[in-house]
Amino acid sequence: MSGASASIDPQGKRAIEGGVQIAFERCRELGMRLSRQRRMVLDLLWSEASHLSARDIFEKLNARGRHIGHTSVYQNLEALQSAGVIECLDRANGRLYGYRSDPHSHLTCLDSGQIEDLDIELPEDLLRSIEERTGYRIESYTLQLNGRPVAEPD
Ligand SMILES: [Zn+2]
Numbered sequence: 001m002s003g004a005s006a007s008i009d010p011q012g013k014r015a016i017e018g019g020v021q022i023a024f025e026r027c028r029e030l031g032m033r034l035s036r037q038r039r040m041v042l043d044l045l046w047s048e049a050s051h052l053s054a055r056d057i058f059e060k061l062n063a064r065g066r067h068i069g070h071t072s073v074y075q076n077l078e079a080l081q082s083a084g085v086i087e088c089l090d091r092a093n094g095r096l097y098g099y100r101s102d103p104h105s106h107l108t109c110l111d112s113g114q115i116e117d118l119d120i121e122l123p124e125d126l127l128r129s130i131e132e133r134t135g136y137r138i139e140s141y142t143l144q145l146n147g148r149p150v151a152e153p154d
Contacts, residue, residue: 019046020042020046020047023042023045023046023085023086023099024039027080027085030083030085032079032080037073038076038079040066040068041068041073042085044060044066045099048060048099049099050116051089051115052096052097053096053097054073054074054077057077058070058073061073077097080097081097084101085101087099087100100117103140103141103142104117104142105117105120105143105145106143106144106145107145107147108145108146108147109148109149110146122141
């Protein structure tokens with residue numbers, strides 16, 4: 001590997017492969033009870049594969065005929081994020097929850113505010129030079145990218 005270019009895995013497909021079972025397994029390992037409500041919240045996060053507010057999640061579940069209270073949604077999200085099972089992003093307009101808990105990068109659309117997960121691997125030589133400059137051993141990193149969709153030429 002020359003490490004000359006960064007590798008990008010759009011949508012974080014690698015993490016989706018294991019499915020929601022990975023999250024259920026993680027809860028079991030942590031000794032967290034997998035209540036019906038907790039499964040519903042995890043199922044929704046994994047099937048949406050995006051970053052949603054507690055209100056979005058509540059509304060989507062109820063729209064699918066899954067009856068769950070707003071407080072239950074909120075409490076489950078907080079328990080799952082503090083246990084590190086799901087991702088939580090603190091944004092100016094509130095918290096957003098995502099299904100991934102492994103380090104990954106984000107691309108935020110400056111027009112819509114939509115956030116996409118990206119797996120970006122920086123070239124080895126760049127990481128080494130950062131370590132040399134800072135005196136730290138880099139163990140993980142996440143990148144925050146911001147942009148606007150490129151207009152398709154007619
Ligand atoms: Zn994310």
